[in-house]
Amino acid sequence: MPFKRDTGWYKDAIIYQVHVRTFFDSNADGIGDFRGLTQKLDYVQSLGVDAIWLMPFFPSPLRDDGYDISDYRSVHQRYGTLDDFKKFLSSAHDRGIRVIIELVANHTSDQHPWFQESRSSRDNPKRDWYVWSDTDTRYRGTRIIFLDTEMSNWAWDPISKAYYWHRFFSHQPDLNFDNPVVREEMWNVMKFWLELGVDGFRLDAVPYLIEREGTSCENLPETHEIIRELRKKADEQFPGTMLLAEANQWPSDLRPYFGNGDEFHMAFHFPLMPRMFMALRLEDRKPITEILQQTPAIPPSCQWCLFLRNHDELTLEMVTDIERDYMYDIYASDKTMRLNLGIRRRLAPLLDNDRRRIELMNGMLMSMPGTPIIYYGDEIGMGDNIYLGDRNGVRTPMQWSGESNGGFSTADPESLYSPPILNPVYGYQAVNVLSQERFDHSLLSWMKQLMRNRQSSQVFGSGSIEFLYPANHRVLAYIRQLGRETVLVVNNVSSSAQAVELDLRRYKGNILIEMFGRNIFPRIGDLPYLLTMGPYQFFWFRLRRI
């Protein structure tokens, strides 16, 4: 059942990020698939999320976990068929869940037929579909993103006897978006999926679409032109389609990707995420408030995407050197955990499996201005395996039960696409959906309650934010407001009890109603409002004047 084309649905949504390969294996081949994902949609629905963001599932040699695409209009055979996908889509929509898919527009796999043709000869019609050069000196000074593996943004192609441009792995040649044919083709790809019923796209690596000499080859004006073009077509032909930008940039550099409300609907707020982790260990709200103060206003129809963790490493590109050193020392003292200027760990291990910290971080995620994304498995506190290569340690099979393979698959354990987590703390026998669903006080139950509270009010998704700056810098407090609805959020980011006085005189006369227990707190008067908070405790108060 296609959704009513509600053009602003993403602003109040909660998104669940999942990789079909990791979720559930229906055919015992050791790899998750669409049929399996479909079977687990009840679970996803029970979480209360509004949309699923699917990681790449197109055909691919899988040298970059599906981000190296070899066919834009199909489903990788390991995950099922296109029909399987259609069934999944339909089932999701039936449950009121939208589906966002990845569109890796910037580059393809070197196995993609387009590249195969392009490299075959200089006269090939698709030659110009990629960025070729006889030397590797063009666009000098452009930063390398995958520092751990790549030495250059140019790779020599022995077949073509020329260099091709790649901002990511060398087996992922960049498409040439200066070529209108490429742009047209990319739109056709989008159209293909939109016609199937997909509700939105996460466009991967958008800052790098265009290259120009003498620039950083990122965030160029021409890139925005392309986005506007795609957006316009989507709005005209498929209203309600959401475009989400994946651009690891400073907020001020991200702002242009919203345009005047005519480019992306949403963009990830990358710089905020590491600062949340930093604030927690520093026990000081400063990193969070500073970055949000520097975050520019965006068009009313647009929204930031907030997240704590995802399938990639916890990126430390958008922090200063001193901050990066601090994060490494605190969160990744074992260098095995570090990758590409980031930390490849899941949420629970990063927070030492401390339930209070996990709750606080999720509480902040759900209450700050933006659309929150939950990475699959973090709702039950899944662990990671830093000894798996690349970022595979955070992409282990979903843990459904204490049965063999964590209930993910009935295949032989050795045949799983990735070994499950086995240690006594995070292993599937200790951490799984089945056991947590049984208990009201499990993390899973708490997460569901949290999401319900968030969804009980549109103030979190669409409301304004005003920071209070109590003198106690260990407390992060802000007011969310939408129309006549006001919510006060107070977070103690320290490991010890705190007393904080809040200046709430503007709201004098309001009674505070704590949103989890729905208990009343004293009325706001003339004096500073004193709160005492336990370690890592947070409050959401609805202000009511009766």
Add this chain to the structure above:
Amino acid sequence: MAEESLLTDEFLRQLINVGEVDILVGLPTHNNSKTLPPVLQAIQAGLLKCFPRERAVIVNADGGSQDGTPKLVTGVSIDDVWSASKVYTLRTLPAISTEYARVPDHGLALRTILAAADLVRARACIVISPDSTTIEPNWIQRLVHPIYTENIDLVSPLYRRPKFEGVLMRNLLYPMTRSVFGSSVHEPYASEFSISGRLATDFLGKDSWNEEWGKLGPEISLTVTAITGKYRLFQAFLGNKAPVHRSAQDLVQAMRRTVGPLFASMDHDFTFWSTTSSAAPSSPDADPAEMSEESVRINRKQLHETFAHGVSQLEPVFRSILSSETISEIQRIAALDLAEFRYSDEAWARTVFEFAASFHKSVINRDHVIQALVPLYRGRALSFMLENRERSAAEIDKNVESLCLEFERLKPYLLEVWDGRK
């Protein structure tokens, strides 16, 4: 209790907001707006450069400034109200201020700072003088590092000074501390120093705060407490000592704040020092660099006259304090011409010891004992400056060492006059 009345409600509230810290920098002030800005900059830079991850706070204890000094201090805080002109830091750096009294009171200022350090459980507490215009950011590192890495309890400073600055320190305070207490702390009365949280808490609980001399010169009491309490001491070379211009009356005040508390400490800790042997020569972490050779014109004639005048006019007072031999000796010295003027190490040591004993026995009002020492100190200062006028810094150091050895040699004499055997 006295400690409770130290902290106003407002200051307590500020401390609650600051929370636990690792490093507390205390600034006792009174109308220091002229000299304070570079000091604050250096403190801030030192904290941010050397301890960017540590939780720090700057605490100002102000004695009723009228020139906006407290605002200068609080203005240096780095909080999260972001502004492009602010220095970047990982953490909030709070800077708070309290007016502990309407008029400056040295002891109360330090006590307030220590109380704050105790409440916020600071691991290291640094005290910086607001007049230290020669301060550099690395002073912070030098003062804190030993506490962090070697569990030191008191870090005492060493400075590079002009040749004839700190004469009282070198001719009386240092030799006395060394010979009496067996410790080679060169600056027992320091305007910059750091102490561990442990020592701060212990010292705060001492009775000396309620005693007249303890309140006047808490720095000396602190040093003596550290020595006698078996805390770990360290001396860190900082840099140039800022010159401070003083008037004649300041010498009396200086002696009240240093010599008086030192003598009073000898009262308290007799059991300790009467059985302590002499200290090993000092071996600080770094030798102070060459003193600056800037020439300072000394009015020798004036000093000589002051000394002689003091000796003759105060003879009735000296009769209560000094032995007849010592009185004869100083009268003999007072009669010397400027060219031959010399107040020998031995005579000076005896003088000081007899004064200490008289102070102990309260032969006259104790404050009068201290005041009576002032003209004699002037004579000794003159002798020191005449003797070392052409000497190099190393040679002066040697002479100071000889003086210390003389003090140590005469310690038995001190014990004799102390309990009245002489």
Add this chain to the structure above:
Amino acid sequence: MKEIIISELTQALQDLARGFAHYLPRIAVMLIIAFIGWVIAYLLKLIVRNILRLSRFSKLSENAGASELLHQAALPSTTELASRFTFWVAWVGFILLGISVLGIVGLEDYTSRFFLFLPRLFVAIVILFFGSLASSFFSRAALLAAVNANFRSARLLSLAVRIIISVFVLSMVFEVLGVAEETLLIAFGTGFGALMLALAIAFGLGGKDLAKEFLEKKFATSRREEKEDELSPL
């Protein structure tokens, strides 16, 4: 005639004997009182001596300068003096009490006046003692302050302070004792006023150079020679 004389003589002797017999018990009582008084006075002396020793009175009086004065006058120490004084005052008091038993008119009056005088004497002694303590303290303080301020006539100043305070104290003592009260008050007032006037004239005219020097030292901002005092001693 002879019989009259003998009779008168006999009568006189009888009267005398009668009078004697009448007074003898009283004399005995008087002696007993005197003896008891001696014992009590002696005990008081011991008590006072011990109290004064415990409270370090001799040290205090040393500070007052009283000890030195007494020593120069070949008198015993203040503690001893005070305890002896207590002894004599107590014993004299008892003796007078004994005498009053005799019933001699006129003597009783003196006896009661003596006892009324005792508290004033005590107050006067206390004033004298603390006064001399204060005069010694302040004169020494003035001496030290003057010497340290390089004041030339430090001793003179100290002496002046001592004299002023001593005169003031003595005036108070005499007033308390009730000795020539009015004379002393006038004399003190006149003397004090004259002294102040003299000082003013002396300072204003005779000491104008000194005053100038003093003021220059305090307020002059023009170049001064570097003095040792401007070097930081610490």
